[in-house]
Amino acid sequence: MTNFWIGIIFLTISIVVYAITKKIYRKYPNPFTLPIFLTSGILIIGLGVSDISYQSYMLGGQWIDLFLGPIVVALALPLYRQLDLIKKYAQTIFIGIFAGSIIGIITGIIGAKILGFEDWIIQSVAAKSVTTPVALSITDTAGGNLSFAAVFVMIAGISGAMFGPLILRLLRIKHPVSRGLGIGTASHAIGTSKALELGDLDGAVSALSMTISAVVVSFLVPLFLSLL
Amino acid sequence: MKYLKIILQISLLFLFYYIGEAIQSAFSLFIPGSIIGMLLFFTLLSGRLIKVEWIADGIDLLMRDMPIFFVPVTVGVVQYLDFFYGKGSLLIPLVMLSTFLIIGISGFVTSLLLKKEVDIHD
Numbered sequence: 001m002t003n004f005w006i007g008i009i010f011l012t013i014s015i016v017v018y019a020i021t022k023k024i025y026r027k028y029p030n031p032f033t034l035p036i037f038l039t040s041g042i043l044i045i046g047l048g049v050s051d052i053s054y055q056s057y058m059l060g061g062q063w064i065d066l067f068l069g070p071i072v073v074a075l076a077l078p079l080y081r082q083l084d085l086i087k088k089y090a091q092t093i094f095i096g097i098f099a100g101s102i103i104g105i106i107t108g109i110i111g112a113k114i115l116g117f118e119d120w121i122i123q124s125v126a127a128k129s130v131t132t133p134v135a136l137s138i139t140d141t142a143g144g145n146l147s148f149a150a151v152f153v154m155i156a157g158i159s160g161a162m163f164g165p166l167i168l169r170l171l172r173i174k175h176p177v178s179r180g181l182g183i184g185t186a187s188h189a190i191g192t193s194k195a196l197e198l199g200d201l202d203g204a205v206s207a208l209s210m211t212i213s214a215v216v217v218s219f220l221v222p223l224f225l226s227l228l
Numbered sequence: 229m230k231y232l233k234i235i236l237q238i239s240l241l242f243l244f245y246y247i248g249e250a251i252q253s254a255f256s257l258f259i260p261g262s263i264i265g266m267l268l269f270f271t272l273l274s275g276r277l278i279k280v281e282w283i284a285d286g287i288d289l290l291m292r293d294m295p296i297f298f299v300p301v302t303v304g305v306v307q308y309l310d311f312f313y314g315k316g317s318l319l320i321p322l323v324m325l326s327t328f329l330i331i332g333i334s335g336f337v338t339s340l341l342l343k344k345e346v347d348i349h350d
Contacts, residue, residue: 018296036295040302047306054307061300067290070241071297072262073248074287076270080280092341100334107326115318128323129330132298137260147304151312152323154302159324164331173335175342182335186327189294215263222258 003059010060017042031158034190036132040154071133075211082208089177089205096178097209100185101216104129105224119228120144126221128152131188134214138221153188160187161194180205185213230285237286244269 021038031037047057058065079086086093105126112122123144127135132153139149164183173179176199183191184206192210196203248265251257257264272278305312312320 014299015296018293018299022293034295036298036302039295039299040305043299043303044306044309047303048309054304057303058300061303064297064300067297068301069245069249069262069265070238071290071294072260073241073244073265073269074290076266076273077280077284077287078291079270080273083274092338092345095341096334096338099337100330103333104326104330107329108323111322111326112319115322117315117319121316121319125319125323129327132301133294134260134263136298136301137262141258141260145308146301147308150298150302151305152319155320155323156327160327160331163324163328167328167331168335171332171336173339175339177342178335178338181338182331185334186330215267218259218263 006056007059007063010057011063012060014039014043014060014064029193031161031190031194034158037154037158068133068136072137075131075134075214078207079211082204082211085204086208086212092177093181093205093209093212096181097185097213097216100182101129101213101220104186105217105220109224109228113228121148122228123225124148125152126225127217128156129186129188130214130217131210134218138218142221142225154190157187157190160191164191164194165198176201177205180207181209184209188214234286234289237283238290240283241269241287241290 018035018039021033021035021042024038025033025035043057046052047054108125108128109122112125120143123142124139124146125148126142126144127138127149130138130153132150135149135153136146139146160183164187165179168174168179168182173182179198180195180202183195183202187194188210192203192206195206244265245262246265248263248268249261251264252259252261269278273280308316
C-alpha cells in the first residue's frame, strides 16, 4: 500500500473518532469527555495496542497539521467581534491579563528549572496557558517539543475548568469580568466553555482574555526564555 | 458556489499565515509568524479593509471543530509515555499549580481594578 493511502486511512480514522467523541461530549459534557482529550486518548491507546508507529500515523496526521498556523490567523475574527467589550474594560483587561500571563510563564519556567528539567522541556511548558495553536507556534519558535506543549496546554485547560470556579469562590472574586478573565487567561478554550456556565459575560470575557493573552504570551515567552 | 467561497476564505488564512512567516524570517523576529499574520489580519479587519461578511463563514466553520486540528500533535505524546510515567509526571502538578495561580492572581488584580473604577465614578 502506498503512503498516500495509509495517510488517507489514518486521516479518516482521526476524523471519525473525533466526530464520535463530539457526540459523546454533547451528551455528557465534562472536562474528561472533551473531544481533544478522548480522541487523543483513544488514538494513543490504539497505536500502542496495534504497535503502529507514530510516523505511520502521521502520514495522515501531517495533512491536519498544515492548518495549525492558519488557525492562529483565524483567531483575529473572534477578537475583532469582541472589540466593543474590550474597549469598555480596556485598561482593567490588559493589566489583569498581563499579570496572569507573567505569573503563568514565570512559575512554569522556574518550577521546571527547580525540578531539574532540561531546557527543551522548559521551552515546552512556558506557553501552556494559551490556546493550543498559539502555544504550538510559540513552542516551535522557542525550540521546544510540540507534543509536550499540547499535553501541557490540555492539562492547564482541564485543571482550570475543573477547579477555577472553586478558586474564584475561595478568593471571593465575584465580578463576571474578573472570573472570566482569570479562567480565560489560565485555561484558554477549555476554560471558556466552563466560564460560559458561570454566565454570558464570564464566557465573553474569558474568550477575549484567551486571545489577548495568547498575543501577550507570544511576546513574553521568548523574552523570559532568553534569560535562562 | 458556497463551497468555493469557503475554500477561498480558508485560503486567505493560509495567505496571511505565509505572509506572517515571511515577515518573521525576513526580520528574524522572535514572535511566531502565525501571530504576526493574525495581528495583520486583525488590523485589516479593524480598518474595515477586509469586511467580516467576506470571511466569516469559512472561519466559523474552521473554528467550530478546532480541536480536530490538535489531535495529531497531541497523539505524538505516544512517543514519550515512559517519560510521563517517570520523572515527567512531576510536570502535571506543576502545570496545575501554575494554572491555579494565574486564575487567582489575574482574577484578584482585575477585581481590585474594577473596584477602583467604581470608586472613581462614585
